[in-house]
Amino acid sequence: MKVEEAGRSGCPINLTLEVLGDRWSLILIRDIMFGNRRHFRELLSLSDEGIASNILADRLKRLMERGLLTRRDDPTHKQKAIYSLAEPAIQLVPLLAHMAAWGRRHMPVTEELSIRAELLEDGGPPMWEAFMDELRHLHLDAPKPARSVFQELRQAYEAVLAKKAVAAGAAR
Amino acid sequence: MKVEEAGRSGCPINLTLEVLGDRWSLILIRDIMFGNRRHFRELLSLSDEGIASNILADRLKRLMERGLLTRRDDPTHKQKAIYSLAEPAIQLVPLLAHMAAWGRRHMPVTEELSIRAELLEDGGPPMWEAFMDELRHLHLDAPKPARSVFQELRQAYEAVLAKKAVAAGAAR
DNA sequence: GCTTACTGATTGCGATTAGCAACCAGAGTG
DNA sequence: CACTCTGGTTGCTAATCGCAATCAGTAAGC
CATH class of the missing domain: 1.10.10.10 (Winged helix-like DNA-binding domain superfamily/Winged helix DNA-binding domain)
Structure with missing residues (x-):
């Protein structure tokens, strides 16, 4: 206790x-x-x-x-x-972005799991802010923003998966 | 094992x-x-x-x-x-700066221990880079950079301590 | 109404880890 | 010689981790 x-x-x-x-x-x-x-x-x-x-x-x-x-x-x-x-957790977005960037640079990450980290790193603070706005829409009751970082990340992730599938097919 | x-x-x-x-x-x-x-x-x-x-x-x-x-x-x-x-640890500077900024915003921090966090947050990426260069000088064998973020942080910290000492004296 | 699957959990238990206190041997100091 | 300081180690206890099994309440199929 x-x-x-x-x-x-x-x-x-x-x-x-x-x-x-x-x-x-x-x-x-x-x-x-x-x-x-x-x-x-x-x-x-x-x-x-x-x-x-x-x-x-x-x-x-x-x-x-x-x-x-x-x-x-x-x-x-x-x-x-x-x-x-x-809200405090939503404000962890920049921290997580930095953590992911550090891990991507210094740890043996896999490509498909780090593509979103790469995107977030390249997008920088403007992208983080847009993502935080989107999270406020999804988790709090904020209005829906125009940009969907969530979708951008998902599409990039799926593109990598598709690319890997093609590569695996060609290797067969 | x-x-x-x-x-x-x-x-x-x-x-x-x-x-x-x-x-x-x-x-x-x-x-x-x-x-x-x-x-x-x-x-x-x-x-x-x-x-x-x-x-x-x-x-x-x-x-x-x-x-x-x-x-x-x-x-x-x-x-x-x-x-x-x-070098990997030195590259944690931005991460630690973000962590400190988050803690300062959402946790019951004390003034004297968060003044350096505030300075680092306000200084932003340019200050972080300067600090990393200084760390490379102190920990690796890099040349000594012109700017000393270390000293800036220490002076700010000591200024807060001094201010608090004055306040404590006035209250007596 | 009976079964079956799914919901957010809780319990039991062995293995690991945290953390306190005491201790250590080698090295320098007076 | 005695004393202090060095980077640690050892022993012990309590807390935590993490796996497996289990739980009661809910909903859906038939």
């Missing part, structure tokens, strides 16, 4: 790490943000990294307590919940 | 998290980077967050294995080691 949780220090980097400094929180936010996974089962079974259900439940709870996620009932199913990004 | 460590997925965000996704690695890099702490004891006893010596030893080893830090002997003391940032 946690008695208090005042944090180890008032340093902004430390405090950010106390919220996001584990191996799953940002993975979850990534999946909700870029994969638009809004239900428990989607996050559980579509997870590339294979999160366990108890860890998922725990992280969702923690992220809600810290104000990064919100949860509401799904009207189509009385037991279904919809998880949404709160 | 770890048999293999191929990673959970080839996603750049995931791979970055596998290296930096814990509560101490980035704290260490922050202290080496912004505090210029280069020895084990400095990192151990000047740590605001109070890292334990075994955790420190483990993280230093891990970060060296992953290519983020290097270690060399200190010529002034045969038992002393000097830890330096490698």
Whole structure:
């Protein structure tokens, strides 16, 4: 039982790490943000990294307590919940873009999983802002913006998959 | 004994998290980077967050294995080691700047510990680049750049401390 | 109305990790 | 010689991780 949780220090980097400094929180936010996974089962079974259900439940709870996620009932199913990004989580877009850019440069990433990172890096802050506006539409009740970064990312991802399929076919 | 460590997925965000996704690695890099702490004891006893010596030893080893830090002997003391940032770690500057900016906006930070974050945020990419050049001088063998972001940050930090001391004196 | 599948979780349990405290040997200092 | 400082290591306990099994409530098919 946690008695208090005042944090180890008032340093902004430390405090950010106390919220996001584990191996799953940002993975979850990534999946909700870029994969638009809004239900428990989607996050559980579509997870590339294979999160366990108890860890998922725990992280969702923690992220809600810290104000990064919100949860509401799904009207189509009385037991279904919809998880949404709160504004602080939406503002992680630049951070995630930088993280992805760093990983792409220094880690053995796969092409299809890093094409979106490349796009986001090239797009820079204007693209991030557009994406954040779109997320505010999808997760908060903001109006729908003209540009859909979400669609741009998806199309680029599918183009790579298609290209790889062609290459695999030619090699046969 | 770890048999293999191929990673959970080839996603750049995931791979970055596998290296930096814990509560101490980035704290260490922050202290080496912004505090210029280069020895084990400095990192151990000047740590605001109070890292334990075994955790420190483990993280230093891990970060060296992953290519983020290097270690060399200190010529002034045969038992002393000097830890330096490698290029991949230096390239974390923008990431840390964004992390600090996010923390400053969404977490209960203290003024004196966030003034440097504010400066780095306002300075933007040009300041980050200048800082990275300076780090390459301090940690690799690059030439000394004209601008010293390090000094700018330190002066701002000390100015806040001085201001707080005056305020405390006036309140007495 | 009965079965079957799916919903967001919870529980049990072994393995790993975190973190505190004590300790260590080698090196320099007075 | 005694003392301090160096980068660590060891032992121990508590917390956390992560897999598998399980759960009760809901909806849909028949």
